[in-house]
Amino acid sequence: MLRLAPLIAIAVLILPISSGVLATLLPAFGWFPALGGTTVSAEPFRELFREPGIWQSVWLSLKTGLLTTMISLGLVVAFFAAWSGTRLFERMRHLVSPLLAIPHAAAAFGLAFMIAPSGFLMRLVSPELTGFVTPPDWQILMDPGGLSMSAGLIVKEVPFLFLVTLAAMPQARAGDFHRVASGLGYGRMAGFVFTVWPQLYPQIRLAVFAVIAYATSVVDVALILGPTSPAPLAVRLVGWMGDPDLAMRFKASAGAILQLGLTVSALLIWIVLEKAGSALLQVCSLSGIRYLRDGALRWFSGGAMALAAVLVLAGLAVLAIWSFAGYWAWPDAVPRSFTLKTWMRSLDAVSGPLWITLLLGLAAMVIAIVIVIASLENEARTGRTGGSRSLWLLYLPLIMPQPAFLFGLKMFFLAFGVGTGFAALVSVHLVFVLPYVFLSLADPWRAWDSRYAQVSATLGGTRNDTFWKIRLPMLAGPVLVAAAIGFAVSVGQYLPTVLIGAGRWPTLTTEAVALASGGDRRVIGVYAFLQMFLPFAGFAIAALVPAAMFANRRAMRA
Amino acid sequence: MTQAASLRLEKVRLGLDGRTLLDLDCTVAPGEILTLMGPSGSGKSSLLAFVAGFLPPAFEAYGHVWLNGDEITALPAERRRVGLMFQDPLLFPHMSVGANLAFALSREAAKPKPERARLVEEALAEAGLAGFSDRDPATLSGGQQSRVALMRVLLARPRALLLDEPFSRLDRELRSQMREFVFAEARKHDLPVLLVTHDHEDAEAAGGTVIELEG
Numbered sequence: 001m002l003r004l005a006p007l008i009a010i011a012v013l014i015l016p017i018s019s020g021v022l023a024t025l026l027p028a029f030g031w032f033p034a035l036g037g038t039t040v041s042a043e044p045f046r047e048l049f050r051e052p053g054i055w056q057s058v059w060l061s062l063k064t065g066l067l068t069t070m071i072s073l074g075l076v077v078a079f080f081a082a083w084s085g086t087r088l089f090e091r092m093r094h095l096v097s098p099l100l101a102i103p104h105a106a107a108a109f110g111l112a113f114m115i116a117p118s119g120f121l122m123r124l125v126s127p128e129l130t131g132f133v134t135p136p137d138w139q140i141l142m143d144p145g146g147l148s149m150s151a152g153l154i155v156k157e158v159p160f161l162f163l164v165t166l167a168a169m170p171q172a173r174a175g176d177f178h179r180v181a182s183g184l185g186y187g188r189m190a191g192f193v194f195t196v197w198p199q200l201y202p203q204i205r206l207a208v209f210a211v212i213a214y215a216t217s218v219v220d221v222a223l224i225l226g227p228t229s230p231a232p233l234a235v236r237l238v239g240w241m242g243d244p245d246l247a248m249r250f251k252a253s254a255g256a257i258l259q260l261g262l263t264v265s266a267l268l269i270w271i272v273l274e275k276a277g278s279a280l281l282q283v284c285s286l287s288g289i290r291y292l293r294d295g296a297l298r299w300f301s302g303g304a305m306a307l308a309a310v311l312v313l314a315g316l317a318v319l320a321i322w323s324f325a326g327y328w329a330w331p332d333a334v335p336r337s338f339t340l341k342t343w344m345r346s347l348d349a350v351s352g353p354l355w356i357t358l359l360l361g362l363a364a365m366v367i368a369i370v371i372v373i374a375s376l377e378n379e380a381r382t383g384r385t386g387g388s389r390s391l392w393l394l395y396l397p398l399i400m401p402q403p404a405f406l407f408g409l410k411m412f413f414l415a416f417g418v419g420t421g422f423a424a425l426v427s428v429h430l431v432f433v434l435p436y437v438f439l440s441l442a443d444p445w446r447a448w449d450s451r452y453a454q455v456s457a458t459l460g461g462t463r464n465d466t467f468w469k470i471r472l473p474m475l476a477g478p479v480l481v482a483a484a485i486g487f488a489v490s491v492g493q494y495l496p497t498v499l500i501g502a503g504r505w506p507t508l509t510t511e512a513v514a515l516a517s518g519g520d521r522r523v524i525g526v527y528a529f530l531q532m533f534l535p536f537a538g539f540a541i542a543a544l545v546p547a548a549m550f551a552n553r554r555a556m557r558a
Numbered sequence: 559m560t561q562a563a564s565l566r567l568e569k570v571r572l573g574l575d576g577r578t579l580l581d582l583d584c585t586v587a588p589g590e591i592l593t594l595m596g597p598s599g600s601g602k603s604s605l606l607a608f609v610a611g612f613l614p615p616a617f618e619a620y621g622h623v624w625l626n627g628d629e630i631t632a633l634p635a636e637r638r639r640v641g642l643m644f645q646d647p648l649l650f651p652h653m654s655v656g657a658n659l660a661f662a663l664s665r666e667a668a669k670p671k672p673e674r675a676r677l678v679e680e681a682l683a684e685a686g687l688a689g690f691s692d693r694d695p696a697t698l699s700g701g702q703q704s705r706v707a708l709m710r711v712l713l714a715r716p717r718a719l720l721l722d723e724p725f726s727r728l729d730r731e732l733r734s735q736m737r738e739f740v741f742a743e744a745r746k747h748d749l750p751v752l753l754v755t756h757d758h759e760d761a762e763a764a765g766g767t768v769i770e771l772e773g
Contacts, residue, residue, distance in 0.1 A: 383614065383615060449648075451644055451646075451648055452648055452650065454607075454610065454612055454635070454642065455642065455644070455648050455650075456661070457610075457611070457612065457634075457635035457636045458610055458635060458636075458638075458640060458641055458642040458711070458714070458716070459641075459661060459662040459664065459710065459711070459713075459714040460636050460637075460639070460662070460664045460665040460714050461636055461661065461664055462636050462664075463636075465636075465664060469661065470650055473652045474650070474651065474652050476652075549652075550652055552654075552694050553651060553652055553694050553696065554694055554696035554697060555651035555694075555695070555696040556651050556652050
């Protein structure tokens with residue numbers, strides 16, 4: 001059984017993606033008998049390109065994706081260069097880490113509640129500084145240039161890249177190289193960028209690709225913060241896909257292939273930028289200039305990082321306040337009264353999605369944990385690892401733009417009668433949950449001192465004894481953290497849930513995004529609050545359970 | 559508690575990447591200590607891994623290992639009944655001291671629970687740690703942990719004992735105490751012992767044959 005685990009993991013990832021892409025390609029060229037398409041033609045593409053403003057949408061997605069990635073990565077590099085190894089760095093790590101667990105949609109709402117013309121920041125300074133007594137008529141949210149959408153993505157991608165980079169630091173022997181560079185008289189930031197960064201980047205490259213892919217094809221954040229006329233490509237595609245006129249699905253499929261091309265183009269442009277960046281770095285590092293005066297840049301990077309974190313956290317707090325707010329007139333900074341009315345009123349509506357979110361997350365998480373642990377245990381027993389190919393495989397669902405295979409998968413499920421059931425939904429969540437669980441658990445699992453297994457064997461313990469009584473309990477902490485991450489990933493899924501669930505399985509995330517256009521801040525507050533509460537509860541359990549289990553075991557508290 | 563057995567290494571040869579690390583043919587009698595000395599990379603720890611049953615597949619290994627007339631070369635590690643002590647005590651950090659010792663009784667699963675509990679208490683008393691059963695291993699001193707580790711090995715009723723520089727992490731005074739304790743226990747149980755070490759004092763104290771390996 002154990003030997004099958006890696007195969008099952010591959011099947012869980014590859015089957016939905018490959019069948020999904022195939023079933024997107026066929027209707028894109030007009031052929032999909034289940035929808036009445038029986039001739040191969042380029043008509044869906046012709047129809048797609050006749051859509052008004054389609055190239056504007058493409059350009060918007062491309063621009064947003066690259067801009068978001070550049071700024072997020074730039075912020076993380078600058079912050080690591082300026083502050084790694086300091087106490088401020090540790091503090092920031094604690095501030096940034098929880099942000100990873102917050103669903104994109106909740107973070108976007110938090111940001112929106114802060115920066116909107118009627119939002120908290122404007123309330124803070126009005127009317128005293130601005131003179132406004134009504135919210136100004138500024139288009140901050142949903143601006144046509146997509147800047148607020150980029151901001152919404154940046155505040156979520158920065159924590160992701162931060163933690164991925166942090167995990168790569170030990171292998172890059174950051175401390176050693178940094179000391180050598182300082183010894184040679186280089187400034188703190190230059191020393192880092194010249195010596196440590198070239199070793200770090202290859203290790204986080206796939207994660208950067210994942211950010212590009214996500215930012216070029218995002219739907220939920222775009223629905224909350226993105227422009228509408230025209231909207232980014234992925235948003236328009238989802239609209240066509242959900243159209244009651246099934247013929248629209250041919251155009252949507254053609255659009256999904258365009259989306260794939262768009263994301264691939266963004267990746268290619270990025271690879272060119274990588275080359276240019278590395279050449280520039282080469283020139284700068286050979287110039288002999290020491291770049292000692294980096295004080296201003298250091299403080300700027302620290303400030304920007306803090307701003308990104310604080311904006312979201314404060315936004316989430318404001319969002320929670322809204323859900324309890326009574327009368328809250330503009331420009332009051334705090335509500336005049338607090339009430340449980342919104343919660344009471346929403347309780348009925350919210351309990352269904354809450355249960356679905358919970359069960360869906362738990363199911364996907366449990367299956368993912370079992371497959372991942374079985375794969376890792378098989379690896380430990382056989383001594384064979386998948387190598388770098390398996391890393392690509394794990395990142396495939398994160399680098400593949402979601403519409404490009406989810407559209408097809410939806411039609412594939414329909415055509416083969418799998419339908420829109422709970423199992424279909426769990427299987428598609430698994431595609432995204434499994435990679436994160438694996439990436440989070442693989443390092444601690446592999447780093448475990450295998451001499452404990454040898455001790456166990458020489459004491460007469462079978463392999464199963466060793467696994468159940470020694471290895472699994474010793475790794476209980478990392479296993480639970482991986483489980484909490486997997487659960488959080490499932491809670492945050494938007495597009496897979498709306499597409500595959502076909503509206504029959506509303507979750508907190510799909511409901512919250514659906515409420516975005518209505519603009520009832522109190523109700524949005526309720527949904528978004530629960531949306532962030534669930535992942536946090538997961539992480540709290542992951543921290544408290546091992547602490548209670550091993551309360552009297554000092555060496556387990558590391 | 560343990561039946562007397564001799565450990566025989568018949569024409570054992572270990573290689574890595576086509577290079578022979580070590581070539582050995584010897585017998586260790588019950589209660590005798592054979593000391594292997596040599597620089598790191600001479601294959602002495604690999605020899606212990608070969609005897610215990612977890613030599614990594616990258617190594618080429620030839621020859622046979624016999625324990626009291628039974629060939630164990632092909633047996634899985636858990637069925638060889640070869641005890642092993644590392645540099646570190648490696649007490650399972652999530653278990654109490656008593657649970658660590660009880661884990662070594664997995665071969666005695668048939669015995670009733672009170673009987674197994676008695677064996678654990680006896681082992682603790684033997685190590686001068688009576689009443690330590692419920693303690694967290696991390697709260698024990700280095701010497702105490704080493705003694706628990708030895709008692710854990712002995713409770714599994716091994717037929718031979720492998721020592722991989724087991725004293726090197728202890729400070730000087732503790733080292734000689736621990737050495738005496740381990741050797742005395744090994745003799746008392748009539749175990750053939752294979753000792754790998756850098757330390758000449760270890761070799762002298764062991765009093766048996768010393769084989770110097772080349773690098």
